[in-house]
Amino acid sequence: MGVVLPVRHQAPLPTTLIRAETPRAEAIELDVLIVGGGPAGLACAIQLARSAPDLGVGVLEKAGSLGEHSLSGAVINPIALRALFPDKPDSEFPFRQRVEGEAVYFMTAAGSLRIPTPPTMKNHGNYTVSLCELVRWLGEQAEALGVNIFPGFPAESLLVDGQRVIGVRTVAGGLDRDRNPTDVFQEPTDLTAKVVVLAEGTRGPLAQAWRDWQQVGSDNPQIFALGVKEVWEIPQPLDRVIHTLGWPLPRDAFGGSWCYPMGPNQVSIGLVVGLDYHDAGLDVHESLQRMKLHPLFRGLLQGGTLLEWGAKTIPEGGYYAIPHRLSGDGVMMIGDTAGLVDVPSLKGIHYAMESGMLAATAIVAALQQHGGGGGAHLAAYDQAVRQSRIVGDMHVTRNMRLAFKDGFVGGVVKAGLMTISRGAFPGGRIAMAADAEAPRETHADTPFVPDNVLTFSKVDAVFKSGNATRDTIPSHLVVGRDITGDVADFYAHLCPAGVYERQGDTLRVNPPNCVDCKATDVLGPRWTPREGGSGPRYRLM
Amino acid sequence: MANVLAVLEVRNGALRKGSAELLAAARRLADASGGTVDALVCSTGAVNTDTLGAAGADRVLSASHADFANYCPDGTVATVASVSAQYRAIVVSASATGKDLAPRIAARINAPCAMDVTSVDLSGDTIRVVRPVYAGKALQTVDLRGSTVIAVRPGAYAGLGAGKAGANVSITVPPFTKRLDVTGIRTANTGLLDVAEARVVISGGRGLGDPKHFVLLEELAAAFGGEAAVGASRAVVDAGWAEHGAQVGQTGKTVAPELYIAVGISGAIQHLAGMRTAKVIVAINRDKDAPIFKVADYGIVGDLFEVVPALTAAVKQVKAH
């Protein structure tokens, strides 16, 4: 048995993410530039276009078209949508269905025990959605309001002038593996704006780089979980939302599964695992495959077909991992980029949207009163978020995820006490280390053999993500140092998309497989923005 | 009664292969209602049409014109239009030339047109055809009323051999404006056959173990004598064992050869997505549980280093006869 300490092998963030360069002559000028077309970025754009129709607003999205990189559970709390579209009835929102029943189970390898639904996991009045569909719909609303949406244009770096963020540069397209231009070469474009809003979602490299540069810390480091999700067409409808705890995860890992009805003949099923797990061989994709064979799910899926597969990380640090500042000179962070996710309820969509709307309000005020996005004026956003329901909710559950850092059973007891005391137990803050600092133990593992009916290999899963990335793009993954066979194995298990393979004692990397889940950015090779339209092409996630 | 005109193709003074198949499709339509089949041959004069009667033509209409040395769409359309009133259906082969010709004829004679048809039937007032759509991911059945122009997929019908000798009739080419001037055909100068075009594709995967073993596949391809190309799975292209241009699969090329031989390829869906419409799939793999066997028509479980050379020898032998 050996030990892998992930942080030892991790490369630092590339320095090219922040560029103190004059924008190119051909730069596009906007008032507000939003990086990331998720629920946060689009809600921000819609609110901006509504309250200040004269502003030039642009949204850069790395997916080839809106929603194709969006993945969530998802059960959504509709309050943010209602607030953003006060004139629309619920029936106009792209919901799949209302939550009518729910059940929580504790699973063992052979059985399952229904347990009472903890208050934080109650979902009555909420709706199941496909985030892809919600994002496409939000995009249509934004476009109708005159927002410029630029799908297929990832932001590669922040352009800065002194301490001020003045714009972004997009990634070049059409380079070959050695970064030579091919005949479909597309030059990077610079975009400048009075305010750049970072809505990159989970583990955004631009936000990380900006925080490092401006030394914006947090009480606890941000921690993450990896979720692997499948959408199935099923013969019989599911009548309730299901959450499970326990098996197939080891006792010292934090996480659980969900299964949500998505209309009469589809379900979403997935497994989320905290990235501070201890077993180097833990493999979330394979665990989900095994889980589907459990009696609790097997009957539901049997006779059905896998429609789509995907993976993504979630920021799980909660209240204490919120950055000390959410805005700076010319820049703001919203949604998952700012870590605004409530972990016990596994919810972030409505918080992302609300933070985007709060940002929009602060931007309009700053631009109208002061004509620019100077740090002092944007700080109104920080205040608004701290006073909002977002931080209020996160404060109540502030220590809940952290309670599980030393194991599941103790965690359950502590979390129960926290719920009763509305977060007052145990008092103070449970300190947490970054995920990459948790050592992993290596064991000999038993290879998983998929049956290609209910369970699938990573290669086939990636196909089901719609990933058709050009095979000859330059690698966007930065591998660190001292990669032994054990480390290669650890990455191979960690990455749900088969990007990493151990070959002998070396690491083989297949960058086109990457679905931008960012798991290895947390624990291993760094992820950097790559050619627009690469990666998954989710339609149902 | 449905009389049918089959417009045949001539290149370099000879009928193109596929003429008999087309006549078989025409016969099927005509026989359903006791109609006759005429074959139209547009050429500069001396084309041997002796086999056409046996293949199903009741009459062979010869239209000769100096402009018919190369394919001449404008002249052919004018000729067809001058006789079209006698026919219920005009059929062409869905070759590059036939697909160019069919819609022109249809627009000229004011008839609907169906392309790439794999089956034709006459029922009462309508001609019913089946055609692959969405890149073969669905089959469409279409009803066409009135006189119609149909391009029949090569290979959809097997040629007949039982007919009688057809009568020969010369027809006049009406005056026409030669709007497009086809100046000739040059042979494509690509040295190697592309996987997307080859009739036979032999692809290798990781099971080959080493790039140098691709030579086994090249030998097998060579045994097919110029109609086979060597392809590769993505895994081996990524590993640098083969050129990206040879990659078969979702992010590589989509191929639909008559024969696809997968050697040492496990059969990930991304690979299958690129070759599953091949007419016949053969898999050679050591692992009897490899997913490729699920889509293969014929499989051999075994060591490719023994099986492939044996297959090469066997193909050579057949080809030598």
Added chain:
Amino acid sequence: MKIAVCLRRTPDTTAKIVIAAGGTSIDETGVKFVPNPYDEYAIEAAIALKEKAGAGETVVVALGADSVQETLRTALAMGIDRAVHLQGNASADGLENARALADHVRGGGYDLVLFGKLAVDDYGQQTGAMVAELLELPCATAITMLEIADGRATVEREVEGGVEQATCALPAVFTCDKGLNNPRLPSLKGIMAARKKPFDIAPVTVAAGAVTVASLVLPPERAAGRIVGEGAAAVPALMQLLVSDAKVI
């Protein structure tokens, strides 16, 4: 140089095909629609020819329901100057659609009218050549090379076993095949500019024509294959099957 490109909106080629209730069309729920890939060669050719000529106008025309407007906008973002939406429902009879397009293009003073060689949904492969015939213009289909000089076009198209070469005077109609060029992607500037380009909507009525789609079905699943045998000893049996049963050798 004034060039028209006729554009079609088609499902993404990787879309999973599900047959809609009614059994004659696909279920469009959740399907991503894109400009027909072959039409993109036509768009690229138009933009490149105008760039080379240094003057002129490129116009993109689409017949169909309002959903094609998004597709037209993509063409504008790629660099086409102006869009025309012929608003109406296309017919299953390609000739009727060709008539509607020809009526619009006629008298437009175009030097070139370009199409894709086929639409990846219904594989109709007829609209371009029909429009040419209706307009009595020279036409070549599925071209892979196009050169314009002195009012004449020289083209190449792939035929079985070779490359056919042809010439004609302008104005002319061509349908474009893969190999003609590498279509550009919309640029950021192009996407912004597209919002401000002229966009005309002209209602049209397309006749039903003489074609009815009777059904649309998924092709039969590949019949389960069989293991012929093990090792080199199985080769003769395999050869027998390939030569006599499948007739592929």
